[in-house]
Amino acid sequence: MDLSAYQTDNFFDEMFSAPGVVRPHYQKVMERLQSLNLKEFEQKQQAVDLLFLRAGVTFTVYSDDQGTERIFPFDLMPRIIPHDEWAFLERGLKQRIVALNCFLHDIYHEQKILKDGVIPPSYVLSAKHFRREFVGSDVPKDIYIHICGSDLIRDKDGRYLVLEDNGRCPSGVSYVLENRQAMRRAFPNLFPNAGVRAVENYADRLLKMLRNIAPRGQDNPTVCVLTPGVYNSAYFEHCFLARQMGVEIVEGRDLLVRDFKVYMRTTKGLQQVDVLYRRIDDDYIDPSVFRPDSMLGVPGLVNAVRAGNVALANSIGTGVADDKVMYYFVPKMIKYYLGEEPILDQVETYLASEEKDRKHILANLDKLVVKSANEAGGYGMLMGPWAEKDEIERFRVAIEKNPRNFIAQSPISLSRHPTWTPETEQFEGRHIDFRPYILYSGPDDISIVPGGLTRVALNRGSLVVNSSQGGGSKDTWVLYGND
Amino acid sequence: MLSRVADSLYWLARYIERADNLARLMEVNLQLLLDFQDLDDIKLREHWDPVIRSTGDEEKFYELYEEANSQTVTDFLTFNKSNPNSVIGCISGARENARMVRDQISSELWETLNNCYLFLKSNDAQNVWDSGAYEFYDRIKDYSLRFQGLTAATLPRDECYDFLQFGRYIERADKATRMLDIKYHILLPSPQDVGGAEDAAQWIALLRAASAYDAYHAQYLANIDPVHVAEFLIFSENFPRSIRYCVQELNARLHNVSGCPLSKYSNDAEKLAGKLLSDLTFSNVQDVINYGMHEWLDNCQERLNEIGGATYQAYMFQKPVDLAEEIQQQQQQQ
Numbered sequence: 048m049d050l051s052a053y054q055t056d057n058f059f060d061e062m063f064s065a066p067g068v069v070r071p072h073y074q075k076v077m078e079r080l081q082s083l084n085l086k087e088f089e090q091k092q093q094a095v096d097l098l099f100l101r102a103g104v105t106f107t108v109y110s111d112d113q114g115t116e117r118i119f120p121f122d123l124m125p126r127i128i129p130h131d132e133w134a135f136l137e138r139g140l141k142q143r144i145v146a147l148n149c150f151l152h153d154i155y156h157e158q159k160i161l162k163d164g165v166i167p168p169s170y171v172l173s174a175k176h177f178r179r180e181f182v183g184s185d186v187p188k189d190i191y192i193h194i195c196g197s198d199l200i201r202d203k204d205g206r207y208l209v210l211e212d213n214g215r216c217p218s219g220v221s222y223v224l225e226n227r228q229a230m231r232r233a234f235p236n237l238f239p240n241a242g243v244r245a246v247e248n249y250a251d252r253l254l255k256m257l258r259n260i261a262p263r264g265q266d267n268p269t270v271c272v273l274t275p276g277v278y279n280s281a282y283f284e285h286c287f288l289a290r291q292m293g294v295e296i297v298e299g300r301d302l303l304v305r306d307f308k309v310y311m312r313t314t315k316g317l318q319q320v321d322v323l324y325r326r327i328d329d330d331y332i333d334p335s336v337f338r339p340d341s342m343l344g345v346p347g348l349v350n351a352v353r354a355g356n357v358a359l360a361n362s363i364g365t366g367v368a369d370d371k372v373m374y375y376f377v378p379k380m381i382k383y384y385l386g387e388e389p390i391l392d393q394v395e396t397y398l399a400s401e402e403k404d405r406k407h408i409l410a411n412l413d414k415l416v417v418k419s420a421n422e423a424g425g426y427g428m429l430m431g432p433w434a435e436k437d438e439i440e441r442f443r444v445a446i447e448k449n450p451r452n453f454i455a456q457s458p459i460s461l462s463r464h465p466t467w468t469p470e471t472e473q474f475e476g477r478h479i480d481f482r483p484y485i486l487y488s489g490p491d492d493i494s495i496v497p498g499g500l501t502r503v504a505l506n507r508g509s510l511v512v513n514s515s516q517g518g519g520s521k522d523t524w525v526l527y528g529n530d
Numbered sequence: 531m532l533s534r535v536a537d538s539l540y541w542l543a544r545y546i547e548r549a550d551n552l553a554r555l556m557e558v559n560l561q562l563l564l565d566f567q568d569l570d571d572i573k574l575r576e577h578w579d580p581v582i583r584s585t586g587d588e589e590k591f592y593e594l595y596e597e598a599n600s601q602t603v604t605d606f607l608t609f610n611k612s613n614p615n616s617v618i619g620c621i622s623g624a625r626e627n628a629r630m631v632r633d634q635i636s637s638e639l640w641e642t643l644n645n646c647y648l649f650l651k652s653n654d655a656q657n658v659w660d661s662g663a664y665e666f667y668d669r670i671k672d673y674s675l676r677f678q679g680l681t682a683a684t685l686p687r688d689e690c691y692d693f694l695q696f697g698r699y700i701e702r703a704d705k706a707t708r709m710l711d712i713k714y715h716i717l718l719p720s721p722q723d724v725g726g727a728e729d730a731a732q733w734i735a736l737l738r739a740a741s742a743y744d745a746y747h748a749q750y751l752a753n754i755d756p757v758h759v760a761e762f763l764i765f766s767e768n769f770p771r772s773i774r775y776c777v778q779e780l781n782a783r784l785h786n787v788s789g790c791p792l793s794k795y796s797n798d799a800e801k802l803a804g805k806l807l808s809d810l811t812f813s814n815v816q817d818v819i820n821y822g823m824h825e826w827l828d829n830c831q832e833r834l835n836e837i838g839g840a841t842y843q844a845y846m847f848q849k850p851v852d853l854a855e856e857i858q859q860q861q862q863q864q
Contacts, residue, residue: 290632300534313531313533335861350860
């Protein structure tokens with residue numbers, strides 16, 4: 048394989064510091080690739096695709112009425128992070144998750160950060176996912192976000208920026224593990240001497256973290272994964288994690304609440320459940336408290352949580368931290384709770400509900416990226432520079448009508464990574480992002496799997512990495528060393 | 531084990547066994563046609579009608595097709611997606627259930643089933659079909675055998691295994707009664723009335739469909755005798771596709787789940803299975819012929835259904851929760 052014609056086009060490229068100049072930590076992969084010819088490479092790519100299809104590593108496409116399952120396209124060229132860079136990310140992510148958990152505990156208890164005027168109270172109280180009915184309730188070990196999947200990007204200078212925090216039910220970790228397995232099969236000889244850190248013990252750590260929050264400190268708690276069911280797009284992942292941890296995967300209809308305790312309905316009668324790794328959002332988790340039309344949830348689950356008979360990961364009410372208006376305040380939270388400067392930068396953000404910012408946003412709609420405060424997955428977004436005029440006008444009306452619901456950011460020129468392009472039969476630069484997975488058992492017990500999900504926008508020039516909109520993924524290598 | 535999971539495991543195994551039996555039924559019947567002389571429409575219909583009847587989906591068949599011939603029956607029982615009991619319908623059903631319990635079964639089991647499903651959906655399936663029905667049905671049997679082998683080789687002997695095996699054997703027993711029923715008219719109280727070369731060919735076909743041809747010969751030597759064939763396929767103590775063997779197995783699986791000794795019963799399913807097993811143990815083929823073969827097989831099917839129903843009640847059925855009532859109760863406790 049020949050990468051001599053590869054162009055970096057004024058973007059920050061993960062592999063090449065300049066055309067023809069490979070960064071040292073990519074050297075080994077480069078050598079291995081050069082030893083392959085086109086046919087061998089394509090065979091490996093096909094073998095990996097087939098592997099995913101056969102193993103059923105797929106997600107469900109909703110828009111398609113046949114409920115088609117697709118594989119998440121996988122690119123064989125790995126994304127590599129050297130040791131020092133990873134150490135920096137780790138420090139930054141740990142700082143952030145500690146601050147976010149402090150913030151959530153605070154706003155559901157004393158609300159000091161609001162009283163001290165660091166965050167205007169109305170922003171928190173008006174947040175769509177702020178659960179006022181949980182003010183004053185305790186959660187096990189004061190942990191709100193147990194599993195976090197912050198999205199990181201790199202700008203044109205290679206600076207890492209946090210894009211969002213995903214403190215509810217971040218998905219994708221199964222791909223981290225499956226991608227690694229696929230890479231090991233495709234390049235068995237490369238791994239022993241490439242110095243890649245293993246990701247395989249994620250499930251062990253997840254289980255340990257979940258057992259740690261069991262009510263009354265039980266030695267042998269019953270842990271379950273709560274899934275919306277087989278038709279959920281991430282069902283494969285729910286199953287995968289349950290299997291890897293060796294715990295049951297349950298649906299709402301398998302559970303029953305009696306006397307403030309949660310039971311699952313088994314062939315031998317009712318069996319009590321102590322910890323639920325729930326992959327159902329707050330809104331759907333208990334129809335007696337939240338959306339009464341939810342068929343996925345368990346009536347009474349919240350009663351059981353309040354009574355302290357069952358622990359949830361993540362806790363109820365974390366969605367407020369995913370509000371993009373709260374994102375704006377995370378650096379302030381870090382300073383307020385930890386007295387530290389933020390290690391990781393984030394994207395400069397304007398709040399439409401602040402008059403000065405709003406004027407700036409409305410005057411520059413064609414230059415900014417506007418996001419709804421509570422949407423995810425690339426929806427509810429305006430990409431100003433690429434948008435049609437009527438779309439811009441629609442956003443203008445929406446922002447003026449409900450400024451609290453919008454923020455704006457300057458577009459970031461996302462870093463690129465050489466990615467195999469079947470149409471041209473060569474590597475081309477494609478934009479990528481990165482989602483590491485953080486397990487939080489307390490400020491001194493945080494574990495981040497050395498790796499993560501690198502998503503890649505497979506279409507030329509595209510910035511959208513979501514699996515539902517033409518995204519793919521790469522194996523992410525964190526190295527023991529720096530080259 | 532979750533009740534829902536037990537239910538899915540049971541259906542997963544049943545569907546695979548059903549697809550396997552369909553493949554056997556079709557393969558043998560298509561082969562049989564090759565032996566017929568002077569094949570006309572009437573003869574064809576006489577041949578296929580009982581086959582369709584044996585599947586129990588006669589009504590549905592005649593809604594979709596005008597008459598029973600090789601082409602329509604094959605289509606209905608193999609590729610028709612609107613027939614949940616076609617080969618493709620069964621494999622899809624098995625896979626749907628397997629997806630629900632993927633965390634319970636080994637990756638090898640899941641991948642085998644998924645591969646079978648992908649094969650049926652691919653162009654490859656059409657190619658194999660075009661090169662011959664025999665190859666095609668063989669492929670399906672092969673997948674089923676691999677599934678059975680992997681069940682034996684990769685699963686711990688726990689509840690999961692028991693429910694899978696229970697599903698398999700109850701389906702196999704049911705299909706055995708249906709296959710025999712196709713030929714019941716030969717075993718009217720005086721079997722001498724019918725016979726001839728064509729009938730012999732059909733009895734051989736029946737044995738082949740059950741992979742029982744060699745085992746039968748080992749026991750009865752060369753003689754193909756309808757009474758012996760029926761005796762073998764119903765009463766054999768050790769042939770794994772005889773009705774008695776299947777009931778013995780499913781009874782053992784039920785007792786394994788409950789932990790209740792074989793000499794007692796702890797629920798209706800065990801009671802019914804034990805009674806059926808004892809009838810199969812303490813009667814012989816002459817009793818069946820005197821009772822009327824068709825009636826006897828019908829009764830057996832009925833009792834298998836009851837065992838399935840009682841098992842569902844014992845382990846899988848959960849009283850549906852009245853959501854509205856549940857929500858109201860929980861709100862009162864808040």
